[in-house]
Amino acid sequence: MPKLHHFHGGLHLDGHKAESLTQGLQQATLPERLYLPLRQHIGQYNKPLVDVGNKVLKGHVVAANSSLIRAAVHAPSSGTVSAIGKYPIAHPSGQSDDCIVIDIDGKDEAADPHIKDLTQLSPPELIELICRAGIVGLGGAAFPASPKIARGKTNGIDTLIINGVECEPYITCDDILMRSYADEVVRGSGYLQQILSPKTTLIAIEDNKPEAISSMSKALKDNSLANTELVSIPTIYPSGGEKQLIQVLTGKEVPHGQLAFDIGFFCQNVGTCVAITRALEQDQPLISRIVTISGDNIARPGNWETRLGTPISHLIELAGGYRQGDRGHLIMGGPMMGFALSGSQVPIVKASNNIMVTREETIARTPGYHDECIRCSKCTEVCPAQLLPQQLYWHTRAKAYDRTEEFHLFNCIECGCCSAVCPSQIPLVQYYRAAKSEIRATQKAQFKSDRARIRFEFREKRLLLKKQQDEERRRLKREALNKKRATSDETDSATDPVQAALERVKARKKAIQEEST
């Protein structure tokens, strides 16, 4: 057991985890229609590879792109592509985005799997298989797994950290996953070891999940992984954040501007490990995930293994519907870092770890209105990034965005601790999000205008050069002509053609005069 450390600040929150753990993991039934957003990862949009009317089998690639940071989308079940267009998706804006709609046929037919002998495969080949399966980090950030593993491989990894912390209230999908699929988690960690060959592997679980810890330690014994240790860490939010977890386990900080694998650490969520195991062992791409449904307005909270693209309304039905009334306030993710959804037609995506169904009044806050900051610094005390949240707030309020950057705005992990403790109940995180999106938009515009300037100046230079070249050519032509003339002058200087012509004219005139007289 390594010596554990602390990160700055953090909060002890009410877990609310027991509600969704009263029943075990359940398999969600298939809905009639699946809505697959083209982009379910951090990175560029995928392009659809199917047309309306195409038949697809379970596991078929339906959308992909060829950029470096990529994760393809696969058909979660067999059926027919019925539409490609804009549908509501899980995004804080509540806007719609490009989706592929599949009307499923209910047969759930899969293409034949190509199972390979994994012991014969080299790390790059394993990474390629993971890439083809469209796997992303399932902890919530949805960063594609294969490029992350590839970068880790090139940088060299000292410690592999398997993240089973799950520090946000209400969410229990990783807990139930570790209880149900402990073997697959451990085998997936084994494949990561095979690729990255780290010196040590730490599997971190918060100490509020004793069942998960015991089933994981049993699986660990059964599978005998080299240099692997199960670490139970104290329950404090946000210890599941990558940077905070590294700090708790090793006492090291990830320097600003670098990522964990730059200093020899590699973190991966337990759910991602299961996805890797299934991709490698069964040739099954990422087409389902465990989703927690919880909150105070759902009849039977619990965990469902759900196909991607399933509308949330379908899950709400499975969970017995709303407890009160016919609608609820829906949040994807936990209450601390999640975001509100526009409605229940939004589909489950790779990043959906939790759907919180709450009563409208549970999170009632007068939008926009809050008390003034009294500079009490409670926010500073709890900030795990050791920022000065109130300075960030004042500068954002004054729209002095360059000053917010001086106060390290982009080190903010948006964990929500500051907002939660603020006595004036200022939605601080919203201010930071607004500042960040404003700065990003400005940078984008600046980038565009810089390019335009370069292109404009290049064009001016080109036109000037062309003009100079034209002039030069004309000058040369003129000179050549003059030279030619000069040489011809020399040869017959005795007979000037003009003089001769004049004399001819004179002679003719004379002749005419003589004739007439």
Add this chain to the structure above:
Amino acid sequence: MTSVIVSSPYVAPVNSLKRLMIQVIVALLPGTLAYAWQFGPGVLINICLAILFALGFEAGILKLRAKPVMPHLTDFSAVVAAWLFALCLPMHAPWWLVLVGIGFAMVAGKHLYGGLGFNPFNPAMVGYVALLISFPREMTTWYLPGSISGETLGLADAFSYTFGGADIQQWDALTSATPLDQLKTGIGLNIAIDEIRQAPLFGEFGGKGWEWIAFWWVVGGLWLLVTRTIRWHIPVALLGGMLVISSAFYLIDPDIYASPLFHLLSGAAVIGAFFIATDPVTAATTDKGRIIYGLLIGLLIYVIRVWGGFPDGVAFAVLLANMCVPLIDYYSQPRVYGEK
């Protein structure tokens, strides 16, 4: 688009301004009661008057500024400011003194700067200092604690003085200088401290009666610390700073410089450390900054008491330190995660 997108966290707020202010008021109760027990009901009349006037001024100026009135009145910040202001006044003060002082505190000290959260100076201290400079006679007529004179001004007499303008001199036997005042005058007359402290005004450690009030302020202050309404940095640095500088001079010459314990337990040092200097709006905001801020106030209090023109210096020290807060905050920023 009129629908409003509210960002996470979506958790019920655990804290509020009102809760914070009520905690301060609760912490003020034991000290206030001890104060009233020693000096009579005049203290409570002052507090009630100040609160009444403060709420009146706050409501009026909020209306003028076209701000919502009720949310601001019910956050109790005006009540706390008025309470602290009233505790600084002499035990019996004419009503107009309270009115002028708290009016200046609320209008010039708080709202002209933009209201709660925007005022650079502690409003209660602004009001107190304004009175001290404008009405020195009324502001320095103090009374003997009940434990010396054996009696305090009754409720009826207190009322007749506060509202009726009764002649203060008729209770000559009860009026007196404060211990700090007495000390200062004595030292000015070249009397050794041992001799000065023979007077009945002085107790075991500080001023007689005053010691006990200080004890109850500490109790209230500790409660604020336990409930994490305030952090330890400012009180510890303030009292520590005073202790260090007063011990140093006491060791040099105990005949002219009073003992550290006397300094800590008399005047407004303790209430200043726990209740006045810790006003979040006007104090430094970083941990390191708060220690610097507390030390600065502690040193300034001693300097003003010993070499300044006023017997006590808490109000001036706090206001001077308030001025330094932006500078202190700027140079005491903590290291950010992942930065060098």
Add this chain to the structure above:
Amino acid sequence: MILAILTISLMAGLFGLILGYAAIRFKVEGNPVVDQIDSLLPQTQCGQCTYAGCRPYAEAIANGEAPINQCPPGGQSTIVALADLLGTEVLELNAEHGEHLEVPLVAIIDEQTCIGCTLCIQACPVDAILGAAKHMHTVIEDECTGCKLCLPPCPVDCIEMIPSVQTIDDWKWSTPRDQLELLKDA
């Protein structure tokens, strides 16, 4: 009297020397003000300010020949930034030069109608149109600044300005205070 005159002259001489030295020692090469102004302009090169591009307009502002409110693509935020840089008063955008659009425009060429005359290619200030004589032309959307300079030369009116596509990534969070303003207006 003489002493006073001597002192003052001496001081004048001394300060003159210091200033003269400073002017040489801290001489700034080029004209950075023009560069700074230019970097604040949106670089659409549209000429709506009546100058032939953003840099000429920047030079005109630096020389005091043009007011800062003639750039419609930059809008009020550019005017504020310029006023901030130059320490002048913030002006309202001069409506004679056009109005500011929140969503920038891009040109698209109706490729069915295009006759391949290359006139628009010559007009584009940022080389954002691709094509050759008697061949179809097309706009590189990412490079188009929406300046509209390609519209007048087109003999067949096959170029249209459309608002640039706003994706979900262009969406911005707004602060609670801005939301409150919005609610008040609504």
